[in-house]
Amino acid sequence: MVRYRLCKLKFGLLIGALLVVPSAMAANPALYYGAPRCGANNQVVVAFKSGAGYSQLNTVTTNNVANYSVSGHTVTSAVFSTSANSTVLTLNSTLGNLTKYTVNVANIQDQNGSGISASSDTFFYSTTESGLVGELYNRKDYSGDVTIKVDPVIDETYNGGFLCIFFPGLCGTDVSARWKGFLLPAESGNFVFETETNDGSRLWVGDLSASIINYWGADGSNAVTRTSAAKSLTQGVYYPIVQDFYYDRQGFIFYDTGSIVLRWDPPSQSKRTIPSSALSTCVAVDDTPVLDHFEITVPASASACGTALVTITAIDSSGNPITDYTGTITLGMTSSAGDWSVSSGAGSLNNGTAGDGAASYTYAAADNGVVTLSLDHARVGSAQVTVNASAESISNTSTAIQFLNAGITIRNESASGWDVIAGRDHDLSVAYLLFNEAKEECEPEDFDAQIDLKFWVTPTASLSPPAVVPALSGSAGYSPLSSDGTNPTTLSVDVTGGVGALNLRTSDVGDFNLHVLDDVSDFAVSSPGAQIEGEQDKGAPITVRPFGLYVVAQGNDWHNQFESSGLSAANADGPAYVKAGDPFSVSVSGMLYDAADDSDGNGVPDGFADTDPSTLANLSDNGVTQSFGQENVVVNVTAQLITPVSGNPGILSAGPGPFSGGISTGTYRYSEVGIIELKAASDASYLNSGVALLGASGYVGRFIPHHFDVTSNTVNLTDGWLDSDGDNINDWDCDFTYFGQSFGLDTPPQLTFTARNRDNVVTQNYAGTFNKFSAVSGTFVDNGLPLASGSALSTPATPVMSVTDDVVPGQFIQTVSGYSEAPYAIRYSKPLQPGAGEIPFDADLDLVFPDDSGNNLTDLDGVCYEVDTNGDGVTDSCRPFTLSGIGGTRILYGRLNIDNNFGPEINTLILPLRSEYWQLSGGMYGFYVNGADNVAATSPGACTGTTGITVGLQYYPARKGNLEGNTAPALDGLVDGLGRVVFSAPGVGNSGQVNVNLLGPDFMQFDFNGDGVAEAAGATATFGIYGGKNSPVIYKRESYR
Template structure:
């Protein structure tokens, strides 16, 4: 008995139209199995070999016997096959030539699948209906059997040892049919619907109880299948036209019912599969037996059709021959009738020829050939559809090669290396694609390098607001500008998106963000706000742009082209940065003086900070020198260490150029554009202030100057006493002294040093130059001295002084420095009054300079400058004393005189006075009838006149006058030597009495006092 386990085909009755190749054939016409077979006898007594007992062809066949034994073929390479069949001749043993197998001594045919498993395709059961049963078995191999290590195995399941239980095998053949890989469906039904319908199937019931429909009990694929049941019934497909075809295959799935999902068919409730031949007869192609046991057996039919089935009315039908009501199910699924085209002449390989250096902006040309031989000397000239890799081929990734050659082009929007390939299905290429690159030899290396393309342009640096014109922008290979994007950008207009990015200053602290202007259009400040601008590219792939920017800084201009149409997916970018620098700087102050000389009004004290305005400005016109008139600001300009200096314009020549503080400042970006720099100039004069910015991105911007600024003048005068001076004693023949009430002058006049200073107390040397010296001698104020600072009267009241100050002299001694010399005509007089009658003392005269200020208001400090002149002398309260004198009337009488001073207790002779002069011209006598003053003069010595004095003529010498008597002599006394002789509280001239003829007394008189 023969049981179909996997698939069955029938013996072909006619010559095949499609070419076929025998991949394996063994007719066993030899004495031993050899290397094509491997025998594995599992049981003792089991064996396999070649004998002459019986054969299908020739005289020999292979047998198995005696127990469990495996006979396995060598590996058969079916990896290139699209459709192969296995055919075998099998005969059961018989006593006439061997010994028949008993029940259970079955023979199993297995095939080796690509997953490494064995699959049983047929089972021949012993005993057969009678000994010597013959089976001609043929089956199409499933797709997973078409691999390089396919094998056939015969497995005798059991047997009695020694010479029993034979199976004979002959003409084992594996045939490879030259058909294509694709099965083109002519009829298919997977039954994934609710009803069978009448379009594809017709039902003919022999038994009224029979039935056929679609159910969900079981399925091969999906969830539904067709069933037959309950009695005799025919289910037939619609007519299928097979007449145009040379190779048709058919497959379906059958499973018997089972109590787990339906009900199994009983013995005799068989299912037949039949086909309608061109002669109108039905031929059975499969018989599926009702087991009457548990059911659930699965069968798969897969075979090619014989040529007598290739007609226009081909049909397949399923015939259930019996069954009982609601029982005896057969399930059918995945019914397929399809054709395969004959295998075409194989292409050896595809050959691609190209240059491997490509640009993303251009389509790269590629020639493709379909080669029939290894050296491509012969081409496949029929049409063949080839799928090219990678994607991006112009038109389509699939191209039809006609006549053996096609020219295509590849676009890639992104950079990188791509590997080119070509594949086809009908016919397929036997070998991998080869490539000729850059005119070299053919190889399996098929890489093409797409280099980034973009825009190259170089924006020259420019003055802010002046911009740059005539800038060439070119579409090129980014790494090599000599490779232009031609023809893609040749003589066409393209719209590019432009935007700008700040390089410096960056976004942190940037006060303003002004747009860059390209071709007169303000462009966006980010890629998201890019501005489209249409550019006309010439034959070289170049265009011209103009760029301007009104501010200062380093800015990047970005350009981007986003392709569309044939350029879809292409993104080309380019960028270039430029430096926009200020054209100059406006340097100014709140006040300028165009005259630029000493006539300028006062502006600021030297050394005192004032605001200097500095503004970096943009270009206005070429040759511009006045950057404070009409130039726009560049608020983003910034620099550290901007130099500050000044040039003195007046006086000229100057004693000093002075110094600017600070010497530099940091110019930060500021929205207003103008920096107010707190600056000071140390000197007096009119100045031009210069600003020298550092290099700006490598550019020397220059030196920028203000108009004349000034006049700067001193902040104050520093006044010091360079010489305290000293008082002159009126008498210095011994111990120097002067009398109270006597005018005292300078022995050495005091001297002041007056220095013009700035606010930092530094001498302003230019102050003493012509036109800038504003201090006059009359601008020096000295306070009158009214009292001695030490000497006091008995009531502790300072002694009064009268002072007279005359105009001194003012002289320039060095740059910025003057001296003031007090006048030698200055006088100090101690007031002679009764309370001043005190002991002698050293004068303590405190001088006070109260104010020195010029016409600009430059002044000495508010506190008076005081000093005390040196006084190497005494001030003595003195008087002149005339001694009473007497003598005979016949002689002239000399009246001695002396100078005295008060020592705190009494008057005493001023022994230090050898200076006081006397003269008879200052003396008078009364009455004049007694005597007259003779002419005489002299100087006291040690305070006395000695033997000299005033000479009074003897009365006898005065004709007509009495010769004896007294007369009063009055001396016109200097005020400082007058005395309160009569104690009346007032000072008067000195007086003395002269007596003529008066007894002079005895020479032995010891003491005589004159009371008056």
């Protein structure tokens, strides 16, 4: 409810103390103005005239929405401030910028019953709050086209003057204007106002019924200044202001210009144009309520042997409770006796010296301006309560309370004190007491009887009547307690020595006062036929609390799901529950008492106060307290990491839901990996009972990562492998590789996995036994081999995988070995014959994890490598991981070749040999010398390639003599792709043939004869034998003398 501070909201007519004027002298209520409220777009301030001659208004009529209307809107609330003599109207929708509205008022009455005449006012709403709203017409009589605008100051010029001669289109017309809004002076004193206009002007300030400047005539071509009488204004008061103006253009006169300037002469400054800081399109309202008095509610009578409930409410000047009051009050008793305690309130009480009746109380915001205190007067006689708020200079006194010398009260007889738990029977007693003035104390009256007593409960504002009402037993069985004092529950009670035994049975939470009435016996009263009433002697309402809070992570109930199925979520071997960061439901219920769950009888479920989930009492079979949560209890649910013990505790994002039937179900998220226990707790004192409610879930989990991020190291291909001398060291250093030759990776592939939650935050606990990743091998995918090739890529069958865990929290590395170690084991198979697909190409491989079957890269829980497929920054799709773009060597189809040769037996014989590769050149496929292939890198830029070539010989039967033993080959290795085999001369008389085979690497063999088998290159060396019909001469030499 909106209220106003006196004198903070001020208006142009005097607003101060509002007098109740005799009806014969009072003027009828009258509307002052309507205006938009500053800082709001759906509220209107309606101010009424006040001061001498006006009576205070009747708030019933001023707060009635039916008495107001605003054009185009519905009034949803009307809140009147007596001190400001105005009403704030709240509308059902927002006001439109620079839109004109009409507010209508009717049926408002003052306290004499006089009514307002039906009245209205107009205003413009503007989103610009400084300045005045102007209506500018293109006719001097407020007709024609109109423009609405906000002017920060009134200093305007109209028409074109001299320009009209040359540009008639720029010439204006007649003008009339009206500015409306509020004047807000920054100081108090006498102000003189001045208008300088051409032509007429009228000005109203404060009293809109009387202008302070009024000239409505033409001034020709010159502006004229007119001045008001001095007007007294008060700093900070909003004064309505209206400025009218018109300009009558005198034909086609080039020097005729309309203008208006509005100035003032403040008390302490020189004359100046009224600044925009002093002009407003709206009225500011201070909603701060002002303490006017305290309303003190006391019983007419009470027992000196019991307590009296005293309710103290802070009231503002409009008669409304101040719901945000947090001041301090001083309490006293006119008898100077008594002690105070809090019955219902969240603030702090200081009782001071015992028994003197004095105390102090500081309101808390949660009190909403109302506190109920218990007064233990312990004196017979009449006394009044005094309340004083020195900060506001407020002092109030209650009506008298008559304290009687006899009383009846309800006392606690349980060893647990007043800690009443729903579902646990609680021993009470009813006691008849007499005040012993000599001892100044109350004593039970010594008598025995069976009395029919009347009992009922009055629930406090904290908790409405419970779904299951409490029951009380006396000398017979239990009877439900009425909550209606006019129709109480009657119980027969056996009273012995002035005390009768009772037992309270509850099946729901509650917060109530328990009353007893004896209107049938004369034991505790001085005269027959009288009655006496009492209540519990706690000094506060009886609070019935739940035994404990049953916390369940849905689908992960430790007691009902895992124990019954034999599964365990207590360690990393338990089943997976929810991915980190994903939502899961948690329910919290207030539960009834069960002695089997309270082995030590302390009223707290077993295991709820420790950190071991395995000791937890099972509350799943306890009943639910149906009304729990209706008292607006705040239950905080937190997560305690159970395992890994030294892990990151993670963050539980809470989303509690509303209570229904004693159960709250909300959506929660946990950010980490592991096993947790959910702990629930209310505030430190449930309904001011002094007891905090506890709850625990047992083990909840196992929480697993939401997904993996995966990155890899950079991996390239090596060039070919050739170990010509058997030392397991690669002798090859050329930057190409032949079909059929092994090559490898320059470094072992490493995949770095980072476990993350739904919000992409690293889950640091994914390590050790919580790391469920099992190493996977990759599959090579070839991207470079021409489609027409008859080759195929082959890789090792059994690479070696290893996992390095917890490199940094939440991160681990998988290393794949077997591709980069000697000897290399990746190769392209070599077709027997080359074709279009065997021309040179650059190898380009991908290594896909886990394989090429389309399976995703996951751990044993199905947590996968996940990517963002739609570009929204959120990973959404599981994929294999591909280490792509692995290159670094060029693949050639090669062979060694050697040519036949013949010659005389008396000379050496050379057989040329070559390293060749298959190539497309000049549109022709063929073998070409590989000039990059060398037996040894002997020249700059050369490389060591095909080495380890040997020569195999087969001697045919000699035609003459004997070749074997008389000739031997010498191998000159490859240089720039060329080499030779040189045979020594066998000598005269030794002729015949020798077959030569080049024994080298397998990848340099070739199917020369087309028999489907690759073989080493071969040739024939022929000595002294005719080489053919075209070479009839084998050897020729001239002899000279």
